Amino acid sequence: MTIKTLHTVQRTVPATPAASGRQRTIKRETALFQSPVTRYGAVALTFAAIVIPLITNDPFVLALGITVGIFSIGAVGLNVLNGYSGQISLAQPFFLAVGAFTAVGIGGVLQLPLPVWILASAVAGGLAGFVVAPFALRLRGVYQIVLSLGLIYIGYYIFVNWKSLTGGNVGTRASLNMHLGPIDLGALSLGNMLYSYQQGLFMVVWVLVAASMFLVHRILKSSTGRSMVALRDSDLAARVAGVNSFRTLSSAFIISSALGGVAGALYVTQLRYVSIEQFNLVMALQFVIIVTVGGLGTAWGPVIGSLVICSIPLLAGRVAGVLPFLKTDSAAPNSGFGIPAGQFSILVYGLLLILVLLFEPKGLVNIFSQLGTKIRDVVCGNRRRTTTTE
Amino acid sequence: MTTFIQLTASGIAMGCLYALVSLSFVVLVKATGHFNLLPGSFVLLGAYLTYQANAVFGFNFFIAITFAIVVVTILGVLIQRFIFDRIDRRATQAAAGLAVLLVTIGLLSISQAVTVTTWGADALNLGDPWGLKTVRVGGVALTQRDLWVIAITVVVLVIFWLVMQRTRVGVAMRALATDMEAALIQGISPRKVAPVAWVMSAGAAVIAGVMLSTEAGGGLRPTLDVVAFTALPALILGGIRSLPGCVAGGLVLGVVQMYALGYAPTSFGQSFAATLPWIILIVILMLRPNGLIATRDFRRA
Numbered sequence: 001m002t003i004k005t006l007h008t009v010q011r012t013v014p015a016t017p018a019a020s021g022r023q024r025t026i027k028r029e030t031a032l033f034q035s036p037v038t039r040y041g042a043v044a045l046t047f048a049a050i051v052i053p054l055i056t057n058d059p060f061v062l063a064l065g066i067t068v069g070i071f072s073i074g075a076v077g078l079n080v081l082n083g084y085s086g087q088i089s090l091a092q093p094f095f096l097a098v099g100a101f102t103a104v105g106i107g108g109v110l111q112l113p114l115p116v117w118i119l120a121s122a123v124a125g126g127l128a129g130f131v132v133a134p135f136a137l138r139l140r141g142v143y144q145i146v147l148s149l150g151l152i153y154i155g156y157y158i159f160v161n162w163k164s165l166t167g168g169n170v171g172t173r174a175s176l177n178m179h180l181g182p183i184d185l186g187a188l189s190l191g192n193m194l195y196s197y198q199q200g201l202f203m204v205v206w207v208l209v210a211a212s213m214f215l216v217h218r219i220l221k222s223s224t225g226r227s228m229v230a231l232r233d234s235d236l237a238a239r240v241a242g243v244n245s246f247r248t249l250s251s252a253f254i255i256s257s258a259l260g261g262v263a264g265a266l267y268v269t270q271l272r273y274v275s276i277e278q279f280n281l282v283m284a285l286q287f288v289i290i291v292t293v294g295g296l297g298t299a300w301g302p303v304i305g306s307l308v309i310c311s312i313p314l315l316a317g318r319v320a321g322v323l324p325f326l327k328t329d330s331a332a333p334n335s336g337f338g339i340p341a342g343q344f345s346i347l348v349y350g351l352l353l354i355l356v357l358l359f360e361p362k363g364l365v366n367i368f369s370q371l372g373t374k375i376r377d378v379v380c381g382n383r384r385r386t387t388t389t390e
Numbered sequence: 391m392t393t394f395i396q397l398t399a400s401g402i403a404m405g406c407l408y409a410l411v412s413l414s415f416v417v418l419v420k421a422t423g424h425f426n427l428l429p430g431s432f433v434l435l436g437a438y439l440t441y442q443a444n445a446v447f448g449f450n451f452f453i454a455i456t457f458a459i460v461v462v463t464i465l466g467v468l469i470q471r472f473i474f475d476r477i478d479r480r481a482t483q484a485a486a487g488l489a490v491l492l493v494t495i496g497l498l499s500i501s502q503a504v505t506v507t508t509w510g511a512d513a514l515n516l517g518d519p520w521g522l523k524t525v526r527v528g529g530v531a532l533t534q535r536d537l538w539v540i541a542i543t544v545v546v547l548v549i550f551w552l553v554m555q556r557t558r559v560g561v562a563m564r565a566l567a568t569d570m571e572a573a574l575i576q577g578i579s580p581r582k583v584a585p586v587a588w589v590m591s592a593g594a595a596v597i598a599g600v601m602l603s604t605e606a607g608g609g610l611r612p613t614l615d616v617v618a619f620t621a622l623p624a625l626i627l628g629g630i631r632s633l634p635g636c637v638a639g640g641l642v643l644g645v646v647q648m649y650a651l652g653y654a655p656t657s658f659g660q661s662f663a664a665t666l667p668w669i670i671l672i673v674i675l676m677l678r679p680n681g682l683i684a685t686r687d688f689r690r691a
Contacts, residue, residue, distance in 0.1 A: 146626050285495055
C-alpha cells in the first residue's frame with residue numbers, strides 16, 4: 001500500500017487498519033485479562049483455593065499449601081518493587097513483621113473478625129512502606145540495598161523491645177479471630193461436614209493470593225503501573241514523558257509493603273505463634289530468591305517461585321530418610337558424610353538462583369510458558385503461531 | 391576511667407574488623423565494578439579453612455591463615471572467570487549489577503550449606519594462639535586478642551597502602567577505578583589486575599573471619615557471614631569506593647558501638663548497640679547521600 005492510497009483510505013474511512021490495530025493493542029493491554037492463560041489461570045486458582053482444602057485433609061499438603069500461599073502474597077508484593085519498578089529491596093521481612101504484630105494486636109488481643117485484621121495489617125504495612133519510601137527513593141543501587149538491610153535490623157530492635165505485644169525474642173502465642181461474618185473459618189462446617197482449622201486457613205490464604213495477584217494485575221494496567229514499568233525500563237525517558245517518578249515509586253513501595261503486611265498477618269495464623277526472630281535476614285534472602293527464581297516482573301513468577309522454594313525444605317525433610325546423601329539431623333556430624341536436610345534446601349536455593357541467573361534470567365515461569373507454547377503448537381497443529389507475551 | 395579505656399580498646403579492635411570486612415567489599419567493587427556479597431562467604435569459608443588447616447591438618451596458625459587466603463583467592467578468581475564475566479558479557483551494566491548481587495546471594499547460601507555439612511552446626515574452637523589471655527597495662531586489663539586484632543589490621547593496612555601507592559599493579563588498579571576507558575587505552579589489562587584484587591579482598595576477609603571467630607563467647611560458627619554484614623554501615627559511611635574512608639568509618643562505628651554497649655542505659659532496650667550503626671547510617675545517608683567521604687558519584691550502581 002502506497003502512501004497516497006493510505007491517505008485516501010484515511011479520509012474516507014475513519015478507522016484505518018493501522019489506527020484500529022493500535023486501538024486493539026491498547027484495548028488488549030488494558031483488558032481485564034490479556035490472554036486465555038491469565039483468564040483461565042485466575043479462575044483455576046480461585047477454584048483450587050476453595051476445592052483443594054475441601055477434598056483433602058492431609059496435613060502435609062495443607063501445611064505446604066499454606067506456606068506457599070503466604071510466601072506468594074509477600075512475593076507478589078516484592079515483585080511490584082523489585083520486578084516491575086526496578087528498585088532493589090531486601091526489606092520484605094520488616095513489612096511482614098509489621099503486618100504480623102498488627103494482626104496479633106487486632107485479631108489476637110482485641111479479637112476483631114478476620115476482614116478487620118487483614119485490612120489493618122495491609123494498612124499498617126502500607127503505612128510503614130509510606131514512611132520508608134522517601135528514604136529509600138533518595139538512594140540508588142548499593143545504598144538502597146544496604147538501607148533495606150538496615151530496616152530489618154531496626155525492625156528487630158523495635159519489635160524485640162516492644163515486649164507487651166511481641167513477647168520479645170521468645171515470641172508470643174496468638175490465636176487470631178477467624179470469623180468472617182457469621183462463618184468461623186477456623187472451624188468450618190458445611191452441612192454435617194466439619195473442616196479443620198488448617199483447611200479453613202488454606203482457603204483464606206489462597207483466596208487472598210488470588211486477590212493480591214488480581215490487585216497487582218489491575219494496578220499494572222493502570223497508569224501508575226505503566227509508569228512503574230516505564231521508569232524501570234528507562235528512568236530518563238519516563239521522566240521526560242512526564243511520569244512523576246517519586247509518586248509512582250512511592251506507590252510501588254506502598255503496594256509492596258501492604259501485601260507484605262497481609263502475608264505477615266497470615267504468617268501468624270499458621271502456627272498461631274510469632275516471634276520477631278523469624279523475620280530475619282534468611283527470610284529476606286528467601287524472598288529475593290523466590291521472586292528471582294520465579295521470574296522478576298512476571299505475574300505468576302512469585303507463585304511459581306514460592307511453590308518451588310517452599311517445597312524444597314519440606315520435601316527434603318520427608319525424603320531425608322530414604323536418600324543416602326541426606327541426613328535428618330545436623331547435630332550428628334560423626335554419622336558419616338551427608339547433607340543435613342535443612343542445609344540441603346539452602347544448597348538448592350543457591351544453585352537454583354545461580355542457574356536461573358546464568359541460563360534463564362526471565363525465571364522459571366518463562367520455562368513453563370515456553371513449554372505451554374510448545375504444547376499448544378503440538379495440540380493445535382501450529383495454526384496460530386503467535387509470539388509469547390513478555 | 392579504666393572502663394573507658396577498656397571500651398575504647400575493644401571499640402578500636404571491633405572497628406578494625408569492620409574496616410577489614412569493608413575493605414574486602416571495596417576492593418571487590420573496584421575490581422569487578424559491581425557491589426556483591428562475596429566477602430560474607432569469604433569471611434565464613436576463610437575462618438573454617440583456617441580451622442581445617444590448623445586443627446585438622448596440624449599446620450602452624452599463621453600458615454593456616456595463609457592457606458585459607460590462597461584457597462579463597464582461587465575460588466574468587468574462578469567465580470569471576472565462570473560467573474561474573476559471563477554475566478558481564480551478556481547483560482547491560484545495570485542489569486549485570488543486580489544479577490551479580492543475586493548470584494552472590496546464591497553463593498552465600500551454598501557456602502553456608504557446605505560449611506554446615508562439612509564442619510557441623512556447632513561452634514568450634516579455632517585454636518588461636520592468644521586464647522582469652524589478658525595483658526595488664528597500668529591497672530587496665532586488655533585482652534590479648536584485641537591487641538592482636540589491632541596489630542594485624544595495622545600490618546594489613548600498611549601492606550594495602552604500599553600495594554596501592556607504590557606498585558605498578560596498585561597504580562593500574564587505581565587507574566582502572568578512576569577512568570576505565572583511559573586506563574584501557576594506556577594498555578592496562580583488567581585481567582592482570584584482577585587476581586591481585588582478589589588476593590587483597592580474600593586476605594582482608596579471611597583475617598577478619600579468623601579474628602571474628604576468636605571473640606570471647608563467639609567461637610567459630612556458621613553464622614559468621616551474617617556477622618560480616620554488620621560491617622556494611624562502615625562501608626557506606628566510607629563512601630563505598632574509598633579505602634581510607636572505610637577504615638575511618640569502621641573505626642568510628644566500632645568505638646561508638648562499644649561505648650553504646652558500655653554506657654547506654656538499659657531503658658534503651660535489648661540490642662541497642664547492635665542497631666546503633668544502622669541508625670547512624672540512615673541519619674547520615676539522609677544528610678549526605680554519598681557517604682561521609684564522598685568520592686565519585688556511585689549512586690547509579
